[in-house]
Amino acid sequence: MDKYLRPTDVMDYNHPEVQDLARTLGNGISEQTIIAKRCFEWVRDEIKHSGDFKMNPTTCAASEVLRYKTGWCFAKSHLLAALLRANRIPAGLCYQRLTRNGRTPPFTLHGLNAVLLPEFGWYRIDPRGNKNGVDAQFDPPNEKLAWPIAVEGEKDLRGVWADPLPSVLVVLRNYDTWEGVRNHLPDMPFQGRDIRYQAVIFKDHHVLLLEIEDDGKAVWVIPGGGREGSESEEECVIREVWEETHLQVEVERLILDEKVPQDPFYERHKTYLCQIVGGVAGPGIEPELGDAESPIKDVGWLIKDIGWFDLRAVDSWDALGESPPFAFSILKRIREKLGYARETLNN
Template identity: 60%
Template structure:
């Protein structure tokens, strides 16, 4: 579990401003589940999604996301992991593979988190930010993510990572404009989607997945 508690290059949970914010979010809160909820809601609601708000700069590390108040889903997950770790709550990074628009290729990765809660074990949360058609919540043990797996080729990737995937970092560090990122979203091909997922037709609005 140590690797999910220690700081890293991008999940820089030892950065002074990250530590300060983490302690502010946990001030007066004794239950670690409530601390985790407070961190989640802060990142989901107060950090603006780069595409939704059409904002620069493109951020990557947790401290950058906190400084500028914006980030793509990947960057927001870095900040959430850092805030949780600064509060001594194990946290990792997870990914889904989703269609970018409609129900056909191309695909891209979507970044989210796993947090370890003693009462529930590893619990996945998605702090990308809610909007029309997207509603993610922190309600353990029930999982309520921003996006469901709907079509062949999509997948909930099972791995939990201590640091972001190189393909994600490469995109966030290469491009300096949110539009360039949106045109070059990272992908990680998989052999097949998770067999445990049941595929079902989705309403048209649910398939318009712009702005990960």
């Protein structure tokens, strides 16, 4: 939960002006839900939407939005997250993919927020600013967002982000005027993105894992991701493995197809058994992150401080523990699917 409370260079609530406003909005109030509503309504009503009002300059960090009193939906969500976090209320960022005119393509991402309320859990709110046809409100547990999902191709992105999407930051930091941002609004195509196509790759009985950084902590996962364009499921698996591990593989067969409600990004996981046909294992990249630093820190069958991860060995399970729950749960299901003895599992 710390990642939804910390200041960042974008949600910079350690800035004096942001701190002052946060204190003013929370002054004398003990109920977090009331503070959250006050912060939401202030950003919604007092910060002018840059596109609606054709205002410059382009802002990104919370302190910039507050200084110039303008921002695109993304920037306004950065300020709201900063004000909430400054009041010790966990807050993050959410995104929708919407048509730009409300009816037909092209599409654009739209930024909003989620706040963790004691009575209701995570609750989405949209501070972009009301106008004719837009009436976003704070009325938990009922969501009253600016835009409903109404057209084929539109989508709610699953999950709550602690930090902005890199594609959003690229636009806000590269274009100084509202026209520049309007002409380069970010999009994220989602064909095949409801399902994560992933690979389990063995060397003897040792499983290939990626070490990724999540909120400053190491988490181990198997390689995989969403489909792009018209590629097949098998082509997606082969591409993802190559991008993330520098290994060339061939797909043998599907071994798991399951709903994964705990994954904030994908509704289903399809896991394929693969064999290596070339390459040398090493940390790859996430192309969709552009110039941002890749979260992949290590790749291999050898886990730092753990040793070889042998799917059969109790010692491997004891060392892995349940600290990276995604890796633990998927490896356990793979092991059971492939027929390893249940009695040796670390339950």
